[in-house]
Amino acid sequence: MTSVQKGISQKILSNIVASVKSLQDSGDIPEETLQLKFKNSRNDGNCHVLDARKSLDDSHLPTSSYRTRWTKVIPLKINIFIWRLIMDRLPSRINFALKGFDINTNICLICSVGGDLRDHTFIFCRVANTIWRRIRIWTAIPWPDSFIITEDAFDWMDSSNDPLSKKTHIYSIVAATLWWLLRFRNDMLHENGTIKERDLFVNIRLSSFAWLQARSKFAPTWTTWLCNPL
Template identity: 25%
Template structure:
C-alpha cells in the first residue's frame, strides 16, 4: 500500500471519472430496486382521502391482514379469513376469493347495472371500469364504487375482528350504496343526482 500526501478526492462512476452527487446516488438506488410494482390504482377525487390511501396500500399488500401480521411475526390466533373462515386471509383472498366478498361484488354489479364483477386478483378490481361502456365520468363513478366496496369490506372485517359482530352481505351492500351516494353528491360535480329505487339517477 502506498500513501500519498495529496488531498483525498471522491472517485465515482465506472472509471472513477464522473462527478459525485447525492442525486446520482438516489438514481442508482432507484435503478437497483428489485421491488418494482406496476400501479393500477388511480386516485379518485370524489372519494375521501382515507379510502384512496387504503386502496393504494391494499394494491401493494400493505394492509394488516392476518397473513401480513404473521409475516411480521405478530401472534394471531389463526390465519383464516375473518369474513368466511375459509382460506388464508391475505389481500387477494379477502377481496377476490372470499365467499362473503363474492356475494357483495355480485350485488354491486347488479346495482351498477354492469356485468357480474369477477376478479381473481386485487388488480383485476382496479380495472373493472375499463370494461364499462360510456364516457369517462361513468368510468370514474364505477372506479369509485369499487374503491368504496373495498373499504366497506375492510370495515366489516375489522368490526368482526375487534367488536365481535356478525356482518351480513346485505348490510355491507347497503353501506356501499349510502356512502357512494353521499360522497358522489357532496364531493363531485354530480350534486344533482337523486336516489331512486336503489339506483343513482343523475338529473339532467
Template identity: 35%
Template structure:
C-alpha cells in the same frame, strides 16, 4: 459498534442502535461510499485524488470509485500496513509494498499484476484530496439525493397508478393506495412481519387464509356483495381470482367521463366497506355487520359521486353542507330507489 457499549440509554444510544440495525441489514453498510445491493452495487461517493495525504490506500474509493480492499482482498490479507495513506505508498514516483511473505503464482500474482496496471497512470499533485458526491449531476451532496438513491435500489416501484379521489375522506384514499400496494394489515402480511397470530383464517368464512385477494374477491361473502353491486349498477361482474384481475378488469372498462367517476365511487365504497366488515368480525365489533354493508355502500357511493360531479365543497367552519348539496344527494338517492334499486349509467 464500540460506542454502543459506552452509551446504553438515552437519545444518542437510540440513534446509534438504529444506525447499527441499518448496517446489519445492509441497507446502508458502515462504509457509505460503496453500497452493495443484491447482485449489484451503488456508488455514492468517490475521491478526487490530489496529494494522497487524506485517502486510505486500501479502504477509500480513490481509484475508479471502488476501494482496493474490495477488489483485491487476497493482497489486502498479505499486506502488513493496511492503514497506510496513498501518499505513504507512493514514494519518489514509485509504489512501495510491505508483504508478510513473497507473493505466490496463480491468483496472487495475477491480482498484483492487475493492481499495478491500475496504478500505472496515477500521479499525485499538490492539491488536497476531495470527496465527490455521485448521487446527482451537480456533485453536491444533499440528504434528499441520498434518500432517493437508496430508495430507488431498495423499494420496488408501484405496479399500478393510484388515483386520489378528492371527494372521499383521506383514510379511504390511503386504504385504496395500501390495497394496491399490497400493504394492508391482513393476517398474511402480519405473519410476514414476524407477528405470531393464534388464527390466520378469514374472520368471515373461517375457511381460507386472511389475504387481500380472499377478503375482497374470492370469499363467499365478498362474492355475494359483488353480485349485488353488479345487479345494482346493471352490469355483469365476473368472478375474479385475484386483486390484480379486479384492477385489470376495471381499468379496461370502456366507460369515460361522469359514468366512470360514478363507477369508481361505487368501487371504492364497496372495497372500503368490505374491509370494515372484515375488521368488525376480526375484532368482534357488533356495530358493523353484514346487514349494514349494502346500505353503507349505497350512501357513501352517492355522496362521493354527487360531490365529484357537481364539484361541491363543504363550507363553513363547522363543516355544514349547503342546502343544494343535501337536496341533490337526497333526490339522487331516492331516484335510485324509484327505478328498482338499479343505477342506470345513462346520464
C-alpha cells in the same frame, strides 16, 4: 427537549455507534454496506437531501406495475387504502405471518374457511362474493362473474370505453365496496359487532352516493342512484 432527554438520546446514539463499530471491526459487516451511495441528480459533486430520500425510497418502498390512483371523487383516506390494497400492504394475518410475527391462526375472520389474505377477503369470501353479486344486480351492467385478483377490478374499469361520468360512478362503487368489506373484517377482528352483514350493501350505496354528492360534478339524485346508478 430537556437536558435529561438530550442526554439519554446521546447515550443511545453512542451505544448504537459503538455496536456498529464493534461489528465492523469483527468483520461481520463489510465496510461497503455501511456506506450510503446516492446518485447525484445535479452533478455538482455534493450530496443532497433529495438524492438521499430518492435512493432510500427506491431501495425500501414497494414497487408495482399498477399506477397509483388518486381520485378526487373519493376521500383521501380511501385513496390511501386503495393504494395499500393494490400493493397488498394491508395488515392481514398472513402478511403478518410472512413478516415473522407469531400468529395463532391464519384463517379468515369472516367465513373461517379461507386464509386471511387480500384476495380471499375482498373477492372469494362468502360475504364478499354475496356483496359483489348484489352490486352486479344493482348496477345492471355486465361485471365479470368474479375477479381473480383484486387488481382485476381496476383493470376492468380502465379498459372500459364508458364515458367519464359512468366511470366515476363505477369507481366510487368499487371503492366503497372494498372499503366496507375492510371495515366489516376489522370489526370482526376486534369483536365490536357494530357493523352487521345485512347492512353492508346499504352502507356501500350510502357512502358512494355521499362521495359523489360532495366531490363530483356528475352527482346523481338519491332516487336515481337507488334505481339506476349508472
